[in-house]
Amino acid sequence: MAVQQRQLKKAVLWEPAKGGKVDCFLCNWRCRIADGKVGHCAVRKNIDGVLYSLVYDRVCAASDDPIEKKPLFHFLPGTRSFSISTPGCNFRCGFCQNWQISQSAVDHDRIEGQPYSPRQIVGAAVESGCRSIAYTYTEPTIFMELCEETGRLARERGLANVFVSNGYMTKEAIDFASPWLDAIDIDLKAFTEDYYRKLCKAHLEPVLESIRYIARNTDIWMELTTLIIPGQNDSDDELKRLAGFIAREASPDVPWHVSRFFPTYEMTDTPPTPAATLARALEIGHAAGLRYVYVGNLPGSDGESTHCWQCGELLIERIGYSIRLNAIKDSTCPACGARIAGVGLG
Numbered sequence: 001m002a003v004q005q006r007q008l009k010k011a012v013l014w015e016p017a018k019g020g021k022v023d024c025f026l027c028n029w030r031c032r033i034a035d036g037k038v039g040h041c042a043v044r045k046n047i048d049g050v051l052y053s054l055v056y057d058r059v060c061a062a063s064d065d066p067i068e069k070k071p072l073f074h075f076l077p078g079t080r081s082f083s084i085s086t087p088g089c090n091f092r093c094g095f096c097q098n099w100q101i102s103q104s105a106v107d108h109d110r111i112e113g114q115p116y117s118p119r120q121i122v123g124a125a126v127e128s129g130c131r132s133i134a135y136t137y138t139e140p141t142i143f144m145e146l147c148e149e150t151g152r153l154a155r156e157r158g159l160a161n162v163f164v165s166n167g168y169m170t171k172e173a174i175d176f177a178s179p180w181l182d183a184i185d186i187d188l189k190a191f192t193e194d195y196y197r198k199l200c201k202a203h204l205e206p207v208l209e210s211i212r213y214i215a216r217n218t219d220i221w222m223e224l225t226t227l228i229i230p231g232q233n234d235s236d237d238e239l240k241r242l243a244g245f246i247a248r249e250a251s252p253d254v255p256w257h258v259s260r261f262f263p264t265y266e267m268t269d270t271p272p273t274p275a276a277t278l279a280r281a282l283e284i285g286h287a288a289g290l291r292y293v294y295v296g297n298l299p300g301s302d303g304e305s306t307h308c309w310q311c312g313e314l315l316i317e318r319i320g321y322s323i324r325l326n327a328i329k330d331s332t333c334p335a336c337g338a339r340i341a342g343v344g345l346g
C-alpha cells in the first residue's frame with residue numbers, strides 16, 4: 001500500500017519524564033523515550049515531550065474472518081469477525097507468519113497502510129454481517145488508540161471486540177481495555193525464558209502475569225494458543241509445565257490451542273510440526289486437567305471439535321474453521337447437563 005501523509009494521534013498510557021523524555025506504559029517494555037525517538041515497537045514517537053502513535057489510522061490488513069480463525073472456539077462460535085491491523089509489533093519472532101506487516105516499521109523504518117477511521121471500520125463490520133471486530137495479525141496493544149475508539153463505537157452498534165495478542169501488555173493497558181474488550185486469544189508461545197529471549201527477543205514472565213491478571217481480575221473471555229515448533233518447545237516436560245500453569249493459575253476452563261508450525265520467515269529450515277507431536281500435546285493438556293484442548297492448523301484432525309468435559313459427548317463438530325454441528329443449548333451439554341464455559345455458545 002502507498003505511504004501517505006500520516007495522522008499523528010496523541011498516545012494513551014504514558015507520562016512525561018525528566019529532560020523531555022516520556023515513559024510509555026502500554027506494554028511491558030515500559031520504554032523511556034527521548035525527544036525525537038521511537039519506542040521498541042518503532043510506532044510510538046516522542047515529539048517535543050509528547051508521545052504520539054504513528055499508526056493510529058494506518059490499517060494495513062482488513063478481512064472478514066471466521067472467529068474460529070483467531071482462534072476463539074468458545075466465543076460466538078460460527079460467527080464472523082471483521083479483522084484489522086496496523087503495522088508494527090513489540091516482539092521480533094523469527095517464526096512470525098505476518099512478518100511483512102509486523103516488522104516493516106522496524107526493518108525498513110516505514111509505516112504503511114491506508115487511512116481507515118473507527119467509524120468506517122465499524123460500518124464495514126456491520127455491513128458484512130460480522131458479530132465482532134478482531135484486532136489481530138500484528139500486536140493490537142501497540143495500536144491501542146485505534147482499538148479503543150473503534151471498540152467503543154463497535155459496542156454502541158452491538159458488536160463485540162476481540163484481541164489476538166502476545167500478552168505483553170501492562171496491567172494498566174488491560175484495565176484500559178477492559179470496559180470494551182470482550183475476548184482475547186493470547187499466544188503463550190512457550191514456557192521457558194530462553195525461548196522467549198532467543199526466538200521472540202522478549203520475556204516470558206510478563207506474559208504469564210497478563211494471563212493471571214485477565215483470569216482473576218477481568219470479565220474478558222480468554223483462550224490461549226501455543227505454536228509447537230519442533231526442537232524448540234515440544235518436550236513433554238515443557239508442555240506439562242505450560243498446561244499445568246493454565247489449569248492452576250488461569251482455569252481448567254480456559255481453552256488451549258496447540259497449533260502446527262510451518263516453516264516461515266527466519267525459520268525456513270525447521271520442519272513442520274509432526275501430527276504425532278500435536279496429539280501428544282493434546283493428551284498432556286487433558287492430563288493436566290484442561291477441559292478444552294484443541295489442535296490447530298491441521299484440518300480434519302480429531303482435535304478440532306468440542307466434547308463435553310464431563311461425559312465426552314460431541315458438542316461442536318468442526319472441520320477447519322467451519323462448524324458442522326453445534327449441540328450446546330443454554331451453555332450446557334444436552335447429554336449430561338454439564339456447564340460448558342464460553343460466551344454465546346448456543
Ligand code: SF4
Pocket residue numbers: 024025026027028029030031038039040041042043044090141142
Ligand atoms: S508500546 Fe511498548 S514497545 Fe512501544 S513504546 Fe510503549 S512500552 Fe515501548
